[in-house]
Amino acid sequence: MTTQTRATLEDVARLAGVSSKTVSRVYGGAASVSPTTREAVLSAAKRLRFRPNTLARSLRSGGVTNTVAFVIGDIRNPFYFHVAAGIERELAERGLTMILATTDDSPDSESVVVDALIAQRVRALLLIPISDDQSYLEGERQLGMPVISVDRPARDLVADAVVLDNRSGMAEAVRSLTAIGHRRIGFVSNPSEMYTLHERLTGYREALREVGVTDTARWERLDNDPSITAEEAVRSLLESDDPPTAIVTGNNRATTGAMRVLRERGGDVALIGFDDFELADMLGISVVAYDTMELGRAAARLTLERLDDPTGFTRQVVIPTRLVQRGSGEIPPPAA
Amino acid sequence: MTTQTRATLEDVARLAGVSSKTVSRVYGGAASVSPTTREAVLSAAKRLRFRPNTLARSLRSGGVTNTVAFVIGDIRNPFYFHVAAGIERELAERGLTMILATTDDSPDSESVVVDALIAQRVRALLLIPISDDQSYLEGERQLGMPVISVDRPARDLVADAVVLDNRSGMAEAVRSLTAIGHRRIGFVSNPSEMYTLHERLTGYREALREVGVTDTARWERLDNDPSITAEEAVRSLLESDDPPTAIVTGNNRATTGAMRVLRERGGDVALIGFDDFELADMLGISVVAYDTMELGRAAARLTLERLDDPTGFTRQVVIPTRLVQRGSGEIPPPAA
DNA sequence: AGCCGGGATGTCAGCGTTGTCTCGACGTGT
DNA sequence: ACACGTCGAGACAACGCTGACATCCCGGCT
Numbered sequence: 001m002t003t004q005t006r007a008t009l010e011d012v013a014r015l016a017g018v019s020s021k022t023v024s025r026v027y028g029g030a031a032s033v034s035p036t037t038r039e040a041v042l043s044a045a046k047r048l049r050f051r052p053n054t055l056a057r058s059l060r061s062g063g064v065t066n067t068v069a070f071v072i073g074d075i076r077n078p079f080y081f082h083v084a085a086g087i088e089r090e091l092a093e094r095g096l097t098m099i100l101a102t103t104d105d106s107p108d109s110e111s112v113v114v115d116a117l118i119a120q121r122v123r124a125l126l127l128i129p130i131s132d133d134q135s136y137l138e139g140e141r142q143l144g145m146p147v148i149s150v151d152r153p154a155r156d157l158v159a160d161a162v163v164l165d166n167r168s169g170m171a172e173a174v175r176s177l178t179a180i181g182h183r184r185i186g187f188v189s190n191p192s193e194m195y196t197l198h199e200r201l202t203g204y205r206e207a208l209r210e211v212g213v214t215d216t217a218r219w220e221r222l223d224n225d226p227s228i229t230a231e232e233a234v235r236s237l238l239e240s241d242d243p244p245t246a247i248v249t250g251n252n253r254a255t256t257g258a259m260r261v262l263r264e265r266g267g268d269v270a271l272i273g274f275d276d277f278e279l280a281d282m283l284g285i286s287v288v289a290y291d292t293m294e295l296g297r298a299a300a301r302l303t304l305e306r307l308d309d310p311t312g313f314t315r316q317v318v319i320p321t322r323l324v325q326r327g328s329g330e331i332p333p334p335a336a
Numbered sequence: 337m338t339t340q341t342r343a344t345l346e347d348v349a350r351l352a353g354v355s356s357k358t359v360s361r362v363y364g365g366a367a368s369v370s371p372t373t374r375e376a377v378l379s380a381a382k383r384l385r386f387r388p389n390t391l392a393r394s395l396r397s398g399g400v401t402n403t404v405a406f407v408i409g410d411i412r413n414p415f416y417f418h419v420a421a422g423i424e425r426e427l428a429e430r431g432l433t434m435i436l437a438t439t440d441d442s443p444d445s446e447s448v449v450v451d452a453l454i455a456q457r458v459r460a461l462l463l464i465p466i467s468d469d470q471s472y473l474e475g476e477r478q479l480g481m482p483v484i485s486v487d488r489p490a491r492d493l494v495a496d497a498v499v500l501d502n503r504s505g506m507a508e509a510v511r512s513l514t515a516i517g518h519r520r521i522g523f524v525s526n527p528s529e530m531y532t533l534h535e536r537l538t539g540y541r542e543a544l545r546e547v548g549v550t551d552t553a554r555w556e557r558l559d560n561d562p563s564i565t566a567e568e569a570v571r572s573l574l575e576s577d578d579p580p581t582a583i584v585t586g587n588n589r590a591t592t593g594a595m596r597v598l599r600e601r602g603g604d605v606a607l608i609g610f611d612d613f614e615l616a617d618m619l620g621i622s623v624v625a626y627d628t629m630e631l632g633r634a635a636a637r638l639t640l641e642r643l644d645d646p647t648g649f650t651r652q653v654v655i656p657t658r659l660v661q662r663g664s665g666e667i668p669p670p671a672a
Numbered sequence: 673a674g675c676c677g678g679g680a681t682g683t684c685a686g687c688g689t690t691g692t693c694t695c696g697a698c699g700t701g702t
Numbered sequence: 703a704c705a706c707g708t709c710g711a712g713a714c715a716a717c718g719c720t721g722a723c724a725t726c727c728c729g730g731c732t
Contacts, residue, residue: 673710673732674731675730675731675732676719676729676731676732677728677729677730677731678728678729679717679726679727679728680705680725680726681726681727682723682724682726683722683723683724683725684707684721684723684724685717685720685721685723686719686720686721687719687720687721688717688720689716689717690715690716691714691716691717692713692714692716692717693708693711693712693713693715694710694711694713695711695712696709696712697710697714698708698709698710699706699707699708699709699710699716700706700707700708700726701703701704701706702703702704702705
């Protein structure tokens with residue numbers, strides 16, 4: 001009574017009394033099939049619970065699937081999944097499916113994971129680069145596979161990319177602090193990815209240089225040693241000979257860490273974080289915010305663009321940031 | 337100079353001077369190939385940038401892919417993502433890939449989305465059911481497709497499931513409140529899914545009945561009207577004739593809402609939320625917590641189990657909850 | 673010398689689908 | 703009555719791969 005095996009075009013054709021090609025035509029759309037035949041086919045298909053086999057279809061039609069891969073480092077990071085959400089949304093509108101793959105933040109596994117995806121003949125590749133060389137993708141690119149780099153540019157590979165306006169976002173934050181009189185401003189970052197850190201740090205230095213502060217090294221705490229937490233970094237800053245009157249952080253984990261320390265110490269040090277986070281409004285934390293989902297959407301749009309025009313010039317899309325003032329960033333320095 | 341089309345087994349075979357079957361054997365693993373030949377094949381493959389075509393392989397070998405689908409309502413919900421993370425982790429260890437699909441919380445699109453996934457011949461189907469009838473999956477189940485229901489049981493379908501211990505989790509929370517003297521306890525929930533809401537509400541009522549409180553209706557605010565926010569619900573509760581001295585919430589959005597209202601009113605009403613959330617520790621909010629990733633991991637393990645033993649009895653895994661006391665839930669009633 | 677076993681390789685067909693080509697039937701215009 | 707175009711439908715091959723089976727060669731045994 002139960003079908004042991006899945007129905008194929010042939011099965012449907014046999015039941016409907018037509019050839020398999022006719023069934024194919026019914027599903028394929030375009031070609032001409034008489035209404036009577038179409039009906040017969042559809043009812044047979046329904047009876048057999050027929051589902052066209054996308055695999056076979058893809059194989060026949062030049063190996064093109066409707067699947068796009070998004071490669072991320074660590075799926076637990078909420079940042080990544082907001083981006084993924086944006087991608088998924090935008091792709092779904094074009095009937096593309098997103099498949100998510102992770103490298104567990106291990107640079108070595110990046111190319112392994114990507115290889116597996118290519119073996120699955122994904123239609124395009126979106127990735128947050130973590131290895132320091134993406135040149136292994138050059139061949140794919142030449143074969144027409146769109147490669148889109150997200151959150152940071154690819155290394156040694158010409159590829160479309162979507163990045164944040166890291167530098168000016170951070171500069172804006174620091175300027176808002178110097179505007180109210182701060183000069184000694186700390187920069188704290190958790191171990192984090194080189195590119196974004198570098199850009200944000202540059203923005204920080206630029207903004208301070210504008211008000212004549214050039215020797216910022218003593219206020220920079222960017223330990224890439226994962227054993228040193230942002231909390232410790234902030235404590236060491238505040239206990240130094242020349243403690244800052246304000247702190248900016250390089251990412252949201254650092255912001256939370258800094259927040260905890262500043263809270264327990266009482267609140268006269270200003271704080272502005274990079275990356276918005278839930279409940280930041282409630283906690284009164286000023287941040288450099290941006291539309292995380294839009295980062296994904298933009299990446300997806302770039303993908304579609306590249307699919308439509310494989311030989312076009314590669315583009316880099318920059319997502320703007322904005323300073324959200326909620327209190328913590330508007331605390332003036334002690335002696336004004 | 338650039339290969340215009342992707343290399344196939346044939347191409348590699350020709351270059352290596354062997355038959356395509358031999359190349360297949362090199363990649364397939366098991367069979368015996370002399371070291372010399374293997375070398376020749378591998379170097380030819382490398383030269384041609386050959387990547388085996390998983391699609392073709394799957395097609396040939398009975399249409400089985402290594403892809404598992406996870407169907408969720410709204411990808412922006414962080415809850416889903418933690419679950420997805422758990423699934424991905426657990427599946428990756430077995431070489432399975434997770435593909436994420438969303439229904440945009442529209443019950444009607446559930447079966448459409450699932451259909452598309454089946455057309456892709458996914459190996460198993462994990463879903464957070466949102467339509468009120470999953471019987472359309474019965475055929476697939478009979479064809480041996482594992483169907484795992486996550487966070488709530490499937491409707492009208494025998495399927496493995498992973499759920500939270502909603503009822504006793506909530507009961508524990510309420511008991512902790514009655515233990516310190518609360519009797520008038522409000523239950524506030526945002527519009528949310530029926531099953532979990534029902535279970536949690538039942539736990540709430542049970543715990544109150546244990547201390548002789550049976551008429552709880554006046555303290556229940558479970559508007560499924562999305563236009564009524566949790567904030568409003570809490571306000572209306574507090575302004576009623578018989579205001580509660582403590583509030584429990586049915587999900588994390590409701591918790592945040594309640595928290596905001598209680599904060600602005602000053603803090604003599606106790607609050608325990610269902611679902612943990614980031615920074616809850618910092619805000620001192622007591623919650624019923626559970627391991628979100630574990631929910632996903634358990635679902636994935638169930639999937640693997642069902643793949644290994646397609647005819648075994650279906651199981652329901654219950655993820656335990658635990659009460660995390662952080663202050664807001666330990667506020668005693670005014671007149672103790 | 674003749675036979676057997678087994679390792680290394682090849683041949684062939686077919687997985688489910690669709691592109692290409694072909695064929696028959698029917699309608700139209702002269 | 704005949705040529706011609708159009709439309710619906712089928713036959714066949716092929717997409718890239720692997721399972722089943724065949725073949726070949728060589729060492730070891732009687």
